[in-house]
Amino acid sequence: MADSGVTDEPGTKDDVHRAKTEGKELSKEEKQRLRKEKKQQKKNKEKKDEKASHESEKKKNKEEKPVSAAAPASQPPTQPSTQKAPSAVPAPAPVPVPVSETPALADKPAKTKADLKAERRARQEAERASKQAATSKPKAPPNELQPVVKRLPEHVQVDNPGVLKKLAKKLERQQIPLRLDYGYKVSLFSHLHQYSRKAPLTQQLSIPSTVIHPAIVRLGLQYSQGIVAGSNARSVALLHAFKQVIRDYTTPPNEELSRDLVNKLKPYISFLSQCRPLSASMGNAIKYIKKEISNIPSQCKEEEAKRKLLSCIDCYIDEKIILAAKAIAKSSIEKISNGDVILVYGCSSLVNHILCEAFEKNIKFRVIVVDSRPRLEGREALRRLVQRGISCTYVLISAVSYILPEVSKVFLGAHALLANGYVMSRVGTSQIALVAKAFNVPVLVCCETYKFCERVQTDSFVSNELDDPDDLIVTRKGKTQLEHWQDVPSLGLLNLVYDVTPPDFVDLVITDLGMIPCTSVPVVLRVKNVDQ
Amino acid sequence: MPGPDKETDLTERIEAFLSDLKRGGSGTGPLRGSAETARETTALLRRITAQARWSSAGDLMEIIRKEGRRITAAQPSETTVGNMIRRVLKIVREEYARSRGSSEETDQQESLHKLLTSGGLSEENFRQHFATLKANVIEAINELLTELEGTTDNIAMQALEHIHSNEVIMTIGRSRTVEAFLKDAARKRKFHVIVAECAPFCQGHEMATSLSKAGIETTVIADAAIFAVMSRVNKVIIGTQTVLANGGLRAVNGTHTLALAAKHHSTPLIVCAPMFKLSPQVGRLSSLNSQFTICISGEILSKVNVHCPVFDYVPPELITLFISNIGGHAPSYIYRLMSELYHPEDHEL
Numbered sequence: 001m002a003d004s005g006v007t008d009e010p011g012t013k014d015d016v017h018r019a020k021t022e023g024k025e026l027s028k029e030e031k032q033r034l035r036k037e038k039k040q041q042k043k044n045k046e047k048k049d050e051k052a053s054h055e056s057e058k059k060k061n062k063e064e065k066p067v068s069a070a071a072p073a074s075q076p077p078t079q080p081s082t083q084k085a086p087s088a089v090p091a092p093a094p095v096p097v098p099v100s101e102t103p104a105l106a107d108k109p110a111k112t113k114a115d116l117k118a119e120r121r122a123r124q125e126a127e128r129a130s131k132q133a134a135t136s137k138p139k140a141p142p143n144e145l146q147p148v149v150k151r152l153p154e155h156v157q158v159d160n161p162g163v164l165k166k167l168a169k170k171l172e173r174q175q176i177p178l179r180l181d182y183g184y185k186v187s188l189f190s191h192l193h194q195y196s197r198k199a200p201l202t203q204q205l206s207i208p209s210t211v212i213h214p215a216i217v218r219l220g221l222q223y224s225q226g227i228v229a230g231s232n233a234r235s236v237a238l239l240h241a242f243k244q245v246i247r248d249y250t251t252p253p254n255e256e257l258s259r260d261l262v263n264k265l266k267p268y269i270s271f272l273s274q275c276r277p278l279s280a281s282m283g284n285a286i287k288y289i290k291k292e293i294s295n296i297p298s299q300c301k302e303e304e305a306k307r308k309l310l311s312c313i314d315c316y317i318d319e320k321i322i323l324a325a326k327a328i329a330k331s332s333i334e335k336i337s338n339g340d341v342i343l344v345y346g347c348s349s350l351v352n353h354i355l356c357e358a359f360e361k362n363i364k365f366r367v368i369v370v371d372s373r374p375r376l377e378g379r380e381a382l383r384r385l386v387q388r389g390i391s392c393t394y395v396l397i398s399a400v401s402y403i404l405p406e407v408s409k410v411f412l413g414a415h416a417l418l419a420n421g422y423v424m425s426r427v428g429t430s431q432i433a434l435v436a437k438a439f440n441v442p443v444l445v446c447c448e449t450y451k452f453c454e455r456v457q458t459d460s461f462v463s464n465e466l467d468d469p470d471d472l473i474v475t476r477k478g479k480t481q482l483e484h485w486q487d488v489p490s491l492g493l494l495n496l497v498y499d500v501t502p503p504d505f506v507d508l509v510i511t512d513l514g515m516i517p518c519t520s521v522p523v524v525l526r527v528k529n530v531d532q
Numbered sequence: 533m534p535g536p537d538k539e540t541d542l543t544e545r546i547e548a549f550l551s552d553l554k555r556g557g558s559g560t561g562p563l564r565g566s567a568e569t570a571r572e573t574t575a576l577l578r579r580i581t582a583q584a585r586w587s588s589a590g591d592l593m594e595i596i597r598k599e600g601r602r603i604t605a606a607q608p609s610e611t612t613v614g615n616m617i618r619r620v621l622k623i624v625r626e627e628y629a630r631s632r633g634s635s636e637e638t639d640q641q642e643s644l645h646k647l648l649t650s651g652g653l654s655e656e657n658f659r660q661h662f663a664t665l666k667a668n669v670i671e672a673i674n675e676l677l678t679e680l681e682g683t684t685d686n687i688a689m690q691a692l693e694h695i696h697s698n699e700v701i702m703t704i705g706r707s708r709t710v711e712a713f714l715k716d717a718a719r720k721r722k723f724h725v726i727v728a729e730c731a732p733f734c735q736g737h738e739m740a741t742s743l744s745k746a747g748i749e750t751t752v753i754a755d756a757a758i759f760a761v762m763s764r765v766n767k768v769i770i771g772t773q774t775v776l777a778n779g780g781l782r783a784v785n786g787t788h789t790l791a792l793a794a795k796h797h798s799t800p801l802i803v804c805a806p807m808f809k810l811s812p813q814v815g816r817l818s819s820l821n822s823q824f825t826i827c828i829s830g831e832i833l834s835k836v837n838v839h840c841p842v843f844d845y846v847p848p849e850l851i852t853l854f855i856s857n858i859g860g861h862a863p864s865y866i867y868r869l870m871s872e873l874y875h876p877e878d879h880e881l
Binding site: 186188372373374382383386387391392393394395396397398399400401402403426427428430431434435438459460461472474476481482485488489490491492493494495496499500 | 729730731732733734737738740741744745747748749750751752753754755756757758759760761763764785786788789792793796832835836837838839840841844
């Protein structure tokens with residue numbers, strides 16, 4: 001008792017000190033109460049727990065390691081959340097305190113201020129740990145096989161008002177205008193956005209825009225008006241715009257380039273996805289850039305860091321797009337023989353490249369270009385091929401079953417390849433693959449590996465893009481039937497952009513890693529992830 | 533004299549009809565529905581029967597065949613004309629046989645037994661003259677005309693047997709028969725219709741506006757999206773230009789793709805076709821190419837072949853059901869109906 005009485009007084013003094021220094025989280029009285037209770041507990045269990053504390057310390061270390069490995073990075077790694085740990089934490093932490101206190105008591109007059117500070121720090125940490133343990137008790141224990149919780153992208157949750165509100169708040173914070181949906185949406189697609197081309201987002205921006213870099217504004221306008229279209233073209237344009245952004249970037253004082261630049265890019269990406277939903281290839285490119293930026297070491301000078309980033313981007317474009325195209329062309333040319341009649345759909349930069357390369361190698365073949373309303377992208381492909389001197393035929397997609405008996409091979413481009421083997425491409429591709437299968441014509445899909453995507457999808461409804469419905473309106477024989485479609489309540493126009501082709505329609509996928517069947521896409525993704 | 537006037541009047545009418553057909557079929561696709569063409573053809577044939585000079589059934593059949601060949605040559609794609617001519621020829625044969633007193637059944641069927649026992653084809657030269665033949669033939673043609681008047685309604689009356697509520701029905705292009713069919717069902721049931729626009733003429737737009745004005749929930753899609761939306765479709769109901777003898781179809785461009793997509797998703801494909809569209813021709817027909825304007829710039833247009841077929845052939849395996857004015861049939865039954873409508877000797881005009 002004498003001991004406890006003696007120890008109490010310096011304890012209370014220390015308590016007051018600690019309360020002054022800490023003071024933010026708990027009120028003084030609460031802190032004092034907590035400490036007094038713990039001290040009593042400690043002294044009662046002191047000797048018993050000394051040995052037990054050593055054992056539990058070891059246990060605590062072991063537990064903390066797997067717990068921190070399993071828990072996602074968002075949770076602080078040192079947070080022990082099992083039932084055992086909280087009891088272990090206050091036990092070892094306070095145990096050294098009374099241990100240090102008792103010699104301190106003995107040598108109290110000889111203690112320096114530094115020693116006192118060290119003691120206080122140790123006690124503060126112990127209190128903090130105990131408080132964390134106390135609050136973390138109600139949390140559930142994490143499993144080793146914690147399921148990966150993927151956040152659903154906002155652009156497929158338009159029918160959820162909560163998500164829309166969150167998006168509006170986020171855009172307001174980033175000072176980007178919100179783009180409004182247009183026209184009557186078909187009920188099957190009420191979970192997707194439908195914008196009008198006549199109301200681009202840039203009209204709602206103030207000029208000059210201080211938040212968004214002008215290169216990004218220009219890019220957004222090009223996307224929403226369809227001036228830059230096609231998976232590769234959009235990715236390359238995006239990367240060039242980001243290069244410009246990086247060149248014009250200066251690190252603000254007291255900020256690190258690796259963190260600040262990533263934060264600067266976030267509103268740009270929001271803006272671009274408002275102009276037109278991001279494609280899978282763009283998503284992969286953005287992930288790559290963000291990774292490269294955050295990997296910049298903090299002691300790197302700004303100029304050097306910028307140079308490094310620019311060269312990384314150039315390297316990405318060269319490797320993943322240009323060299324990949326060359327590799328794919330080389331493999332594809334083996335599949336084209338003299339006298340072939342090749343059917344292509346729409347305008348795929350990769351397929352056009354392959355055909356031009358094959359023509360350079362003096363292979364005799366002719367091409368049938370299939371086109372579809374309302375985009376009529378086949379005209380562009382036709383123009384490019386005819387300029388090279390390739391003999392072409394042009395049909396609309398409704399005539400595919402008429403022309404297919406003449407065809408020997410079908411070459412299709414892809415927007416993305418999904419992890420369950422489905423090919424996501426321009427709407428109409430699955431139709432062509434279906435008819436080709438019915439006529440026993442081989443279907444070859446050409447796709448670079450950077451377009452491979454971890455998503456899975458089985459139909460064209462759950463995730464798609466709705467284009468401007470007014471594009472379907474056309475004048476024939478002097479009459480525009482659908483001109484006033486908005487006035488008719490039960491009439492809707494549907495202008496889909498993408499569709500998914502099941503893997504049983506596709507015979508071969510030609511990638512820069514070689515020729516693979518459609519079902520090997522998850523294997524390639526795994527290999528890529530392991531490499532990175 | 534009334535004779536020559538009548539004749540000139542008749543030739544004038546035939547010429548007018550021919551020029552109408554030619555104009556209607558060239559370039560921009562048929563301007564009027566097949567039902568109208570069928571009715572006008574039948575009316576014209578009645579006039580020929582009434583006004584032309586003939587003494588026996590054989591003469592009449594010769595005249596009809598001659599005019600028929602001219603008319604079909606003017607517009608080969610319009611098969612209803614040929615079908616009506618064959619129907620009238622069959623009517624003439626029937627009336628002749630009835631006037632002669634022999635039963636119709638045994639005369640028309642060339643059975644193996646008959647071939648072996650009678651020792652050769654019975655020569656039927658239709659040379660006998662019957663006074664009442666003209667009146668009988670005209671009466672029969674009138675009956676045919678009334679039948680033609682009611683075909684669309686007969687088909688539309690069957691709509692409720694095939695459409696239940698909350699269905700999603702897909703169709704392509706514009707068919708007056710299907711339009712009437714769907715509108716009739718919409719009076720009692722609520723369902724959703726998806727119309728494929730059928731480029732390049734985009735007849736689907738007209739169909740969609742007409743259906744939506746009747747209060748049916750309609751969606752217009754591009755041809756390219758047919759397979760993409762097919763997984764949510766419960767039935768495909770289409771019209772056709774011609775039904776072939778093997779149960780196949782000759783329908784508007786894009787129908788074959790639609791049929792393949794429906795087969796892939798095991799969606800029933802229902803064809804609404806009145807009986808006058810049945811044609812004795814079999815198998816793939818050479819498709820017509822029509823001119824249409826697409827925005828290819830002039831310089832490459834000369835180096836490019838452009839194809840724009842008007843019709844598609846759909847094989848009978850892809851079709852589930854035919855709905856005609858006399859009820860529903862499987863594609864395998866069509867050949868039997870054909871033999872009831874036309875005489876085998878008339879298959880080639």
